[in-house]
Amino acid sequence: MDLGIKGRKALICASSQGLGYACALALAEEGCEIFINGRDEGKLQAAVRTLREATGARVTGVPADINTEAGRAALLAACPAPDILVNNNAGPPPGQLADWDHAAWMGALESNLLAAALILRAVLPGMRERRFGRVVNITSAMVKTPHAAMGLSTAARAGLTALTRALAREAIVDNVTLNNLLPERFDTPRQEFMAQRMMRELGIGREEARQKIADTLPARRLGRPEEFGQACAYLCSANAGFMTGQNLQLDGGSYWGLV
Numbered sequence: 001m002d003l004g005i006k007g008r009k010a011l012i013c014a015s016s017q018g019l020g021y022a023c024a025l026a027l028a029e030e031g032c033e034i035f036i037n038g039r040d041e042g043k044l045q046a047a048v049r050t051l052r053e054a055t056g057a058r059v060t061g062v063p064a065d066i067n068t069e070a071g072r073a074a075l076l077a078a079c080p081a082p083d084i085l086v087n088n089n090a091g092p093p094p095g096q097l098a099d100w101d102h103a104a105w106m107g108a109l110e111s112n113l114l115a116a117a118l119i120l121r122a123v124l125p126g127m128r129e130r131r132f133g134r135v136v137n138i139t140s141a142m143v144k145t146p147h148a149a150m151g152l153s154t155a156a157r158a159g160l161t162a163l164t165r166a167l168a169r170e171a172i173v174d175n176v177t178l179n180n181l182l183p184e185r186f187d188t189p190r191q192e193f194m195a196q197r198m199m200r201e202l203g204i205g206r207e208e209a210r211q212k213i214a215d216t217l218p219a220r221r222l223g224r225p226e227e228f229g230q231a232c233a234y235l236c237s238a239n240a241g242f243m244t245g246q247n248l249q250l251d252g253g254s255y256w257g258l259v
Contacts, residue, residue, distance in 0.1 A: 004238030
């Protein structure tokens with residue numbers, strides 16, 4: 001299927017690895033010009049080279065911390081008028097309410113609400129003026145099925161979900177859509193972190209820890225990043241212009257609800 005986005009400029013945040021990288025790869029394969037970012041310049045430049053070699057796409061890497069005003073400014077200076085924006089950022093570690101002081105809450109809000117909201121603030125008016133825009137926020141399955149241990153992440157990402165839903169109703173008249181992808185249990189560095197945590201807590205090996213994580217899903221396996229990337233590419237396509245304000249779950253069947 002031709003997604004109709006060849007030549008479009010795609011800005012993908014936190015994309016030197018994991019799900020952000022998977023989205024960048026899928027969009028590069030569709031012929032987009034790609035702008036990726038990360039805080040580790042060595043890892044970022046390696047990702048740029050790999051994307052170029054794999055797809056032949058034009059790829060620019062921007063070393064920046066999008067939790068800071070300076071980092072966001074650097075990213076937007078490199079790509080001030082994206083047609084596609086994929087908001088992504090690392091989430092805070094699991095914990096308990098008693099662990100989360102004011103600084104912890106502010107850190108979660110900066111990373112998982114404000115960074116995305118402020119980048120969106122910068123690019124959404126231009127998308128509407130040009131009458132094309134696709135915004136995809138990578139949030140979390142925890143937005144719909146909160147777990148106490150993930151309260152920091154869930155609370156901040158739920159705020160972004162509410163903002164997205166409100167803006168989606170206004171922007172679609174100008175062929176600009178805003179949707180959220182809700183992942184759970186994809187085979188990324190985040191799941192490696194969770195496996196290592198389980199190994200320490202339970203005194204088990206890596207493969208057993210990974211399988212325990214996978215067994216929490218009806219699919220009994222971890223998601224493949226490329227599956228996530230392809231879903232993102234579709235939401236960014238010319239064909240997805242009638243779908244907005246949605247929360248699309250990619251979770252191996254874990255969600256129990258009807259809607």
